[in-house]
Amino acid sequence: MKSLQHLNKYFYKYRVRLLLGILFVISQNFFAIYPAKLVREALDLVIETIKKGQADAIQTISHHVFIFLLWIVGVAMARGILMFLMRQTIIVISRLIEFDLKNEIFHQYQRLSLAFYRRNNTGDLMNRISEDVSRVRMYIGPAVMYTVNLIVLFILIIVSMLNVNVKLTLYVLAPLPLLSLSIYWVSDIMNRKGEEVQEQQSTLSTFVQEAFSGIRVLKSFVKEEQSVNDFSAESETYKNKSLELVKVNAMFFPLMLLLVGLSTLLTVYIGGKEVIAHRITTGNIAEFIIYVNMLTWPVASLGWVTSIVQRAAASQERINEFLQLEPEIISLTEIPTDIRGNIRFNDVSFVYPDSGVRALDHVSFEIEEGKSLAVLGRTGSGKSTLANLILRMYDATEGTITIDGVPVEKISLASLRRQVGYVPQDVFLFSDTIENNIAFGLMNGHEKDERRKLAMEAAQQAVIYDNIMEFPKAFETMVGERGITLSGGQKQRVSIARAIIRKPKILLFDDCLSAVDTKTEENILNNLEEIMMNRTSIIISHRVSSVKNADQIIVLDQGKIVERGNHDELIERKNIYFELYEKQLLEEEETN
Numbered sequence: 001m002k003s004l005q006h007l008n009k010y011f012y013k014y015r016v017r018l019l020l021g022i023l024f025v026i027s028q029n030f031f032a033i034y035p036a037k038l039v040r041e042a043l044d045l046v047i048e049t050i051k052k053g054q055a056d057a058i059q060t061i062s063h064h065v066f067i068f069l070l071w072i073v074g075v076a077m078a079r080g081i082l083m084f085l086m087r088q089t090i091i092v093i094s095r096l097i098e099f100d101l102k103n104e105i106f107h108q109y110q111r112l113s114l115a116f117y118r119r120n121n122t123g124d125l126m127n128r129i130s131e132d133v134s135r136v137r138m139y140i141g142p143a144v145m146y147t148v149n150l151i152v153l154f155i156l157i158i159v160s161m162l163n164v165n166v167k168l169t170l171y172v173l174a175p176l177p178l179l180s181l182s183i184y185w186v187s188d189i190m191n192r193k194g195e196e197v198q199e200q201q202s203t204l205s206t207f208v209q210e211a212f213s214g215i216r217v218l219k220s221f222v223k224e225e226q227s228v229n230d231f232s233a234e235s236e237t238y239k240n241k242s243l244e245l246v247k248v249n250a251m252f253f254p255l256m257l258l259l260v261g262l263s264t265l266l267t268v269y270i271g272g273k274e275v276i277a278h279r280i281t282t283g284n285i286a287e288f289i290i291y292v293n294m295l296t297w298p299v300a301s302l303g304w305v306t307s308i309v310q311r312a313a314a315s316q317e318r319i320n321e322f323l324q325l326e327p328e329i330i331s332l333t334e335i336p337t338d339i340r341g342n343i344r345f346n347d348v349s350f351v352y353p354d355s356g357v358r359a360l361d362h363v364s365f366e367i368e369e370g371k372s373l374a375v376l377g378r379t380g381s382g383k384s385t386l387a388n389l390i391l392r393m394y395d396a397t398e399g400t401i402t403i404d405g406v407p408v409e410k411i412s413l414a415s416l417r418r419q420v421g422y423v424p425q426d427v428f429l430f431s432d433t434i435e436n437n438i439a440f441g442l443m444n445g446h447e448k449d450e451r452r453k454l455a456m457e458a459a460q461q462a463v464i465y466d467n468i469m470e471f472p473k474a475f476e477t478m479v480g481e482r483g484i485t486l487s488g489g490q491k492q493r494v495s496i497a498r499a500i501i502r503k504p505k506i507l508l509f510d511d512c513l514s515a516v517d518t519k520t521e522e523n524i525l526n527n528l529e530e531i532m533m534n535r536t537s538i539i540i541s542h543r544v545s546s547v548k549n550a551d552q553i554i555v556l557d558q559g560k561i562v563e564r565g566n567h568d569e570l571i572e573r574k575n576i577y578f579e580l581y582e583k584q585l586l587e588e589e590e591t592n
């Protein structure tokens, strides 16, 4: 329950609406119980008049009953309007808070560092922002509304009942706690089953999604039939769970009616005896029956609400768990710095916190402003880790990394990342046009034409321009889900264009030419020479051909620098680099 306190700030934010809503709830109830009194008066009047046996009895009765009728209709209408307003305030608040909460969670997601995303899977992140939030919304809207409603109605009705007859009141109310308990019990089962259904639903949609995105693999391995069978099995589970839910759902109303019937029965029986003893009137029985029926839903809702609140609390606790996380990587300053581009690693080691893998082991090097460094090594030798450390996706476990002599931790995080043009190893493009994907690298505040011009320029430098122009829609071509599928090499080049478009001080290319042939690679590298001039650049690769022109080359193996120097020096040394070079040269000749 404590976890729900997180929402108090939102209740406070919408306090005026909330108060108004509560006011509507209260006033609505006054109108709700009024007809019961009118019915009693009408009935008693009818009985009295008949007893007196006046000549114009029928006329008197119909005249009065007509007036009562008008009253009841009027009151019902007033109540209807108030109910509308009540929902318009309280349910609207719940939607507003839902909106705020979703934004709060997403904002927090964006703050958290990469390590967080490694620890949590996408499904989990999505669930918190969709399902958990909607469960919390249920608490805010219905729970608040029904609780206030119940309290007010309960007080009003009990007072009215006690005024009439204490004994009858006690008897009539006796089954109600039972009603509340059993509804709680049923709704708890209902909610649990409902969640199971929902879970299965998401399993099903994940399954379908995978089947679609992996359709090529599926078809080429001739697994269509198996896929169909697997789907049927999942569907079957979904069906069974849904049927179970329906069964419990079907119990809900009969159970409620049974218990209400019990109360009504008691009212008629005990009430009848009281009437015979002249302690109450016949009209009172009618009034009581209406009261009992009116109490039913609020009392039933008590059980329902309890179950909702418990669920909301559990959901909010899961949400809070994420909201209370502090990102591991924080910016100590927001003052932007102009980076010149001297990068130094002083005895840097890095151990991945979750796997304990020592990805970098006492690495030291210095790149002077405007120079280039190439990092060569086999898969898993720690190259991407090195890139991650420069970008501060992680902080070094030991040693220091400085840029222009300042430890990276002391540089504004946004400022640092903005001045690094990064091409990640696993290319990711958004489902958007090619132009927008490239211009994504720009800061905001460019005119449309200028954006287009810059995107074209960057595309030319990344040697992707001609390819793009061959598409019918050129730069307007959609990529990703609903667009065309670019080849691996094309994607890499779009990704390079995105990185260089803003002309950053530091270029960081992580194995970004792995999917292009050596000829295109050379072409791209030649083209990039211009932009790499006067910019510090780091080229990560497992291919000698990508790195040989760099001012300085380091060879990584299991996180350690095993060789360093420039191409000529390393060739002369006839060691690891030389062997790699020979081997790759040979491979290349074979493919040609």
Ligand SMILES: Nc1ncnc2c1ncn2[C@@H]1O[C@H](COP(=O)(O)OP(=O)(O)O)[C@@H](O)[C@H]1O
Pocket (backbone or CB within 6 Å): 118, 352, 354, 355, 356, 357, 358, 359, 377, 378, 379, 380, 381, 382, 383, 384, 385, 386
């Ligand atoms: N997020 C991670 N969590 C744990 N271990 C990782 C993670 N990323 C990489 N590693 C491990 O760190 C080592 C270096 O990886 P990486 O820097 O990606 O190598 P490279 O880019 O040279 O192929 C590998 O052993 C890899 O398994």
Ligand SMILES: [Mg+2]
Pocket (backbone or CB within 6 Å): 380, 383, 384, 385, 425, 511
């Ligand atoms: Mg890598």
